[in-house]
Amino acid sequence: xxxxxxxxxxxxxxxxxxxxxxxxxxxxxxxxxxxxxxxxxxxxxxxxxxxxxxxxxxxxxxxxxxxxxxxxxxxxxxxxxxxxxxxxxxxxxxxxxxxxxxxxxxxxxxxxxxxxxxxxxxxxxxxxxxxxxxxxxxxxxxxxxxxxxxxxxxxxxxxxxxxxxxxxxxxxxxxxxxxxxxxxxxxxxxxxxxxxxxxxxxxxxxxxxxxxxxxxxxxxxxxxxxxxxxxxxxxxxxxxxxxxxxxxxxxxxxxxxxxxxxxxxxxxxxxxxxxxxxxxxxxxxxxxxxxxxxxxxxxxxxxxxxxxxxxxxxxxxxxxxxxxxxxxxxxxxxxxxxxxxxxxxxxxxxxxxxxxxxxxxxxxxxxxxxxxxxxxxxxxxxxxxxxxxxxxxxxxxxxxxxxxxxxxxxxxxxxxxxxxxxxxxxxxxxxxxxxxxxxxxxxxxxxxxxxxxxxxxxxxxxxxxxxxxxxxxxxxxxxxxxxxxxxxxxxxxxxxxxxxxxxxxxxxxxxxxxxxxxxxxxxxxxxxxxxxxxxxxxxxxxxxxxxxxxxxxxxxxxxxxxxxxxxxxxxxxxxxxxxxxxxxxxxxxxxxxxxxxxxxxxxxxxxxxxxxxxxxxxxxxxxxxxxxxxxxxxxxxxxxxxxxxxxxxxxxxxxxxx
Numbered sequence: 001x002x003x004x005x006x007x008x009x010x011x012x013x014x015x016x017x018x019x020x021x022x023x024x025x026x027x028x029x030x031x032x033x034x035x036x037x038x039x040x041x042x043x044x045x046x047x048x049x050x051x052x053x054x055x056x057x058x059x060x061x062x063x064x065x066x067x068x069x070x071x072x073x074x075x076x077x078x079x080x081x082x083x084x085x086x087x088x089x090x091x092x093x094x095x096x097x098x099x100x101x102x103x104x105x106x107x108x109x110x111x112x113x114x115x116x117x118x119x120x121x122x123x124x125x126x127x128x129x130x131x132x133x134x135x136x137x138x139x140x141x142x143x144x145x146x147x148x149x150x151x152x153x154x155x156x157x158x159x160x161x162x163x164x165x166x167x168x169x170x171x172x173x174x175x176x177x178x179x180x181x182x183x184x185x186x187x188x189x190x191x192x193x194x195x196x197x198x199x200x201x202x203x204x205x206x207x208x209x210x211x212x213x214x215x216x217x218x219x220x221x222x223x224x225x226x227x228x229x230x231x232x233x234x235x236x237x238x239x240x241x242x243x244x245x246x247x248x249x250x251x252x253x254x255x256x257x258x259x260x261x262x263x264x265x266x267x268x269x270x271x272x273x274x275x276x277x278x279x280x281x282x283x284x285x286x287x288x289x290x291x292x293x294x295x296x297x298x299x300x301x302x303x304x305x306x307x308x309x310x311x312x313x314x315x316x317x318x319x320x321x322x323x324x325x326x327x328x329x330x331x332x333x334x335x336x337x338x339x340x341x342x343x344x345x346x347x348x349x350x351x352x353x354x355x356x357x358x359x360x361x362x363x364x365x366x367x368x369x370x371x372x373x374x375x376x377x378x379x380x381x382x383x384x385x386x387x388x389x390x391x392x393x394x395x396x397x398x399x400x401x402x403x404x405x406x407x408x409x410x411x412x413x414x415x416x417x418x419x420x421x422x423x424x425x426x427x428x429x430x431x432x433x434x435x436x437x438x439x440x441x442x443x444x445x446x447x448x449x450x451x452x453x454x455x456x457x458x459x460x461x462x463x464x465x466x467x468x469x470x471x472x473x474x475x476x477x478x479x480x481x482x483x484x485x486x487x488x489x490x491x492x493x494x495x496x497x498x499x500x501x502x503x504x505x506x507x508x509x510x511x512x513x514x515x516x517x518x519x520x521x522x523x524x525x526x527x528x529x530x531x532x533x534x535x536x537x538x539x540x541x542x543x544x545x546x547x548x549x550x551x552x553x554x555x556x557x558x559x560x561x562x563x564x565x566x567x568x569x570x571x572x573x574x575x576x577x578x579x580x581x582x583x584x585x586x587x588x589x590x591x592x593x594x595x596x597x598x599x600x601x602x603x604x605x606x607x608x609x610x611x612x613x614x615x616x617x618x619x620x621x622x623x624x625x626x627x628x629x630x631x632x633x634x635x636x637x638x639x640x641x642x643x644x645x646x647x648x649x650x651x652x653x654x655x656x657x658x
Contacts, residue, residue: 025107025109025113025145025146026107026109026145026182027105027106027107027109027138028108028137028138028141028142028176030134030176030179030424031179031424032133032137032172032386032387033104033105033134033138034104035134036100036101036104036132036134036135037101037105040097040101041101042097042098042101044094044098045094045097045102048090048098048102049101049105051086051090052087052090052106053106053111055084055086055087055114056106056110056111059080059083059084059114060110060113060114080114081116084114084115084119087115087116087119088115088118088119090102091119091122091127092122092127096130099127099131099135100131100132100135103131103135103138103139104134104135104138108138108139108141108142109141109142109143109146111142112139112142113146117153120157121157123139124139124160124161128164133169133172133173133176134172134176136161136165136173137173137176137177139157140158140161140162140177140189141177141180141184143157143158144158144184144188144189144193148189148193149192149193149195152198155193155194155195158189158194158202159194159198159202162202162205162206163201166209167209167212168213168230168285170206170209170210170213171213171230171231171482171484172386172387174186174206174387174482175385175386175387175388175389176387177189178387178388178425178427179387179388179424179425180425181409181413181414181425182409183409183428185428186427186481187427187429187474187477187478187481190202190203191477203480206481207480210482210483211483211484213230213288213484214229214230214484216291217285217288217484220284220288221284227280227281227486228486228512228515229485229513230288230484230485231277231389231482231485231486232273232274232277232385232485232486232487233389233391233478233482233486233488234273234390234391234487235391235393235475235478235487235489235490236270236391236392236393236489236490236491237392237393237492238392238394239252239394239492240252240254240492240494240495240522241266241491241492241497241520242262242263242266242267242392243257243261243262243263243412244256244257244258244259244260244261245259246260246261246598247259252494252495252522253494253523254494254520254522255601256522256601256602256604256605257589257601257602257605258589258596258598258599259598261589262585263520263556263557264556264558264581264582264583264585264586264589264609265556265561265579265581265582265585267416267421267581268557268577268578268582269557269561269564270390270422270490271384271421271422272561272570272577272578273488273564273569273570274384274389274390275383275384275385275574276569276570276571276574277385277486277569278385279383282383384423384424387424388424388425388426389424390422390424391426391427391428391429391478392426392428392429393471393474393475394428394430408428409425409428413425413426429474429475430474464495464496464499464529465496465529466496467495467496468495468496468497468499468500468503468529469496471496471497471500472500472503472504475489475500475504485513486514486515487514487515488514488517488518488569489501489504489514489517490517490519490560491518491519491520492519492521493519493521493522493523493528493553494522494523497519498519498530498551499529499530499531501517501519501546502530502531502532502549502551504517505549505551506549514550515550515569516550516551516552516564516569517550517551518552518554518560518563518564519551519553519554520554520555520556520557520560521553521554521555524539525539525542525543525553526539526542530546532545532546555611555612556582556608556611557578557582558579558582558609558612558616559612561574561575561578561616562575562612562615562616572620575616575619576616576620576624579613579626582609582629583626583627583628583629586605586606586609586629587629589602590602590606590629590630590631594631599631602631603631606630606631609629610628610629613626613627613629
């Protein structure tokens with residue numbers, strides 16, 4: 001029996017190590033790290049990076065650090081210790097620029113896993129002052145990926161990095177962590193990985209630095225908009241908001257579009273709000289960064305910031321501005337600039353990361369705003385905010401070690417980033433496994449704390465109320481991570497998003513950081529779960545009450561764009577671009593699904609879209625007007641066997657194109 005248990009333990013260790021090696025211990029390959037690689041690239045830096053990965057591979061032998069007889073023999077014989085000393089010497093001896101290049105090039109989680117404790121202490125101690133913000137983020141990201149929870153020493157290392165990062169550097173640091181393209185995020189770091197006093201100290205430091213950065217920003221902001229934040233965060237529901245649920249319960253109600261089809265104009269709207277904010281406050285943010293020191297270890301906000309005035313800023317003697325260059329990614333559609341990995345000596349391979357040496361076009365910039373060349377020409381050279389600023393807020397339950405979350409990133413969102421539909425990877429905030437059972441208990445036993453008009457009449461209402469409470473809780477926890485941010489909330493009226501938006505609106509007086517809430521109409525107004533849903537209220541009365549509280553109900557994302565224009569969240573040119581994007585996306589969906597069961601309600605979707613196009617065209621010059629959409633006729637559409645029998649046949653392999 002003992003041998004069976006021992007074999008099972010070893011097998012489990014091997015399986016988990018293999019899983020971590022392939023999906024968990026991956027480098028932080030984001031725009032900011034690519035900037036540093038290009039900025040500090042040198043033959044010596046590349047050689048040392050490759051040497052470090054050689055050491056890592058020699059220790060792990062291509063497997064996890066804890067599994068394998070060869071690893072055990074190496075540790076007993078002292079071979080592992082010698083390799084660790086060689087790794088320590090490299091980290092200790094290289095220059096500042098080379099160290100930043102190394103940390104942005106290698107597989108940092110794999111390096112941290114095998115490095116000696118002295119090497120990690122060196123990085124987070126003596127050499128921390130030499131690290132740029134993104135290099136610090138790479139270290140904390142690596143600590144997250146090898147595991148922080150219940151590991152006090154690792155938590156102390158992460159805390160040491162964060163507590164020595166100040167002001168707008170800390171804002172950038174958080175955005176870099178969120179931009180990793182996996183389920184490791186600032187939210188997970190603060191509310192899952194860091195525990196006890198470490199959690200409290202880090203959260204306090206974030207709040208203090210955010211308040212200082214906000215105070216400085218308000219002193220120098222000359223946009224006249226009195227924006228309640230130095231960055232804009234867009235928190236969005238997923239099902240029936242970003243893409244259609246296809247009417248599949250409990251995901252959502254909207255059957256106008258096929259399941260998993262991205263709504264026309266949705267991603268373009270999010271990108272437009274992000275870029276409009278970046279462009280509008282560029283000058284103020286640049287002035288704020290000009291007050292910064294060269295190192296993120298030093299305080300970003302002068303003690304006499306209250307005495308600053310915009311008119312006096314040019315006369316101030318400031319230290320060197322923050323040296324964070326800008327990135328202009330080469331157009332991915334140009335295949336001449338994208339040779340296949342491994343076929344050319346111009347590629348060097350570090351762990352799982354392959355970076356072209358001379359094929360990426362980088363241009364100089366600084367700060368929170370970055371120039372990104374996407375797949376579409378109208379986005380070329382458009383500045384967007386640094387790091388991840390799109391947050392997907394879903395009631396779907398979390399999974400063990402982010403298995404489903406990682407798959408969602410790979411399947412749904414990574415293709416969007418690669419082709420330029422999204423500037424950066426979104427952050428995902430999920431619900432919990434107990435939300436559904438708690439909703440049913442609430443239904444059966446009731447709750448005296450609910451207002452009379454919100455008493456659950458059905459299991460569905462009970463479920464949606466509980467999920468709305470969970471989303472609101474997640475929102476408040478996330479807002480505590482970014483006290484310096486302004487927020488826009490986007491949801492739908494099919495579940496509990498309106499109830500969540502109403503709760504947020506009630507806090508707008510004391511918490512003006514919430515600029516607006518946009519609600520996608522996928523159900524009748526009177527069936528919406530709302531505090532204003534009373535028998536004596538008419539639909540128009542409810543809509544009016546929502547609008548007074550900054551909640552805007554629209555049937556399409558083009559309608560949301562028009563409302564965002566009125567709130568100065570986007571420009572009129574942005575509205576037209578969103579409209580053109582929506583037309584193209586609808587045409588693609590129509591061409592694919594017309595005549596099939598999944599596309600049976602596309603004529604209704606076209607009617608809703610054309611209604612908002614007509615409204616927008618009244619504000620545009622004739623030459624700039626958006627064309628109307630139409631569905632592909634049944635004769636033109638390709639009909640597949642079984643399409644009109646079962647809607648399931650069009651759902652299973654859907655995602656990459658939508």
